[in-house]
Amino acid sequence: QITLKESGPTLVKPTQTLTLTCTFSGFSLSASGVGVGWVRQPPGKALEWLALIYWDDDKRYSPSLKSRLTITKDTSKNQVVLTMTNMDPVDTATYYCAHRPVAAAAQFDFWGQGTLVTVSS
Amino acid sequence: QSALTQPASVSGSPGQSITISCTGTSSDVGGYNYVSWYQQHPDKAPKLMIYDVTKRPSGVSNRFSGSKSGNTASLTISGLQAEDEADYYCCSYGGFSTSYVFGTGTKVTVL
Numbered sequence: 001q002i003t004l005k006e007s008g009p010t011l012v013k014p015t016q017t018l019t020l021t022c023t024f025s026g027f028s029l030s031a032s033g034v035g036v037g038w039v040r041q042p043p044g045k046a047l048e049w050l051a052l053i054y055w056d057d058d059k060r061y062s063p064s065l066k067s068r069l070t071i072t073k074d075t076s077k078n079q080v081v082l083t084m085t086n087m088d089p090v091d092t093a094t095y096y097c098a099h100r101p102v103a104a105a106a107q108f109d110f111w112g113q114g115t116l117v118t119v120s121s
Numbered sequence: 122q123s124a125l126t127q128p129a130s131v132s133g134s135p136g137q138s139i140t141i142s143c144t145g146t147s148s149d150v151g152g153y154n155y156v157s158w159y160q161q162h163p164d165k166a167p168k169l170m171i172y173d174v175t176k177r178p179s180g181v182s183n184r185f186s187g188s189k190s191g192n193t194a195s196l197t198i199s200g201l202q203a204e205d206e207a208d209y210y211c212c213s214y215g216g217f218s219t220s221y222v223f224g225t226g227t228k229v230t231v232l
Contacts, residue, residue, distance in 0.1 A: 060221075062220075
């Protein structure tokens with residue numbers, strides 16, 4: 001059974017760096033073809049894809065946020081970490097991590113419950 | 122990288138069929154057979170309903186079906202039920218640099 005759970009601060013100040021951790025179980029991020037992605041959703045708004053890391057450490061970022069994002073993995077801890085720099089109130093959102101299955105594209109089959117991050121001074 | 126365009130809302134009566142469109146470009150929806158659809162109930166995480174344009178994950182009702190024509194993908198819900206009332210999002214692969222793009226979202230109301 002695949003599960004994912006996001007953790008991190010619920011409140012960050014403008015200009016600070018956000019660090020979120022996705023802890024997962026039920027799969028290995030060293031298995032060929034697997035990926036873990038991050039998606040966010042501002043209150044009352046649409047989903048937005050942020051970043052994806054693959055089993056081979058290949059990384060993909062949203063072009064509009066690429067300069068602010070870094071995604072890394074710790075296979076031994078079953079964790080993926082997303083950092084976002086220079087946070088702004090418009091970055092207030094629920095942040096989800098999700099499992100991308102083997103040989104899939106635009107497909108996230110298991111999601112975490114999400115964590116709400118508020119950016120405010 | 123622009124979000125895919127979906128109608129803001131679609132409604133139907135129980136038992137009816139509804140279709141939600143998802144319009145992109147030749148660089149995303151039209152260029153790949155990699156479109157997925159997600160259902161999201163209030164305060165819940167998204168749930169995968171359709172992937173690779175037409176495929177259904179195990180456990181998803183066969184009342185949900187997907188299709189694509191040119192730069193527009195569609196999700197059809199047949200035999201509409203009260204539990205289908207939710208927000209629906211499409212997602213497309215957008216190539217090496219863009220990777221993924223979501224739609225603007227559609228609120229489905231069961232009358």
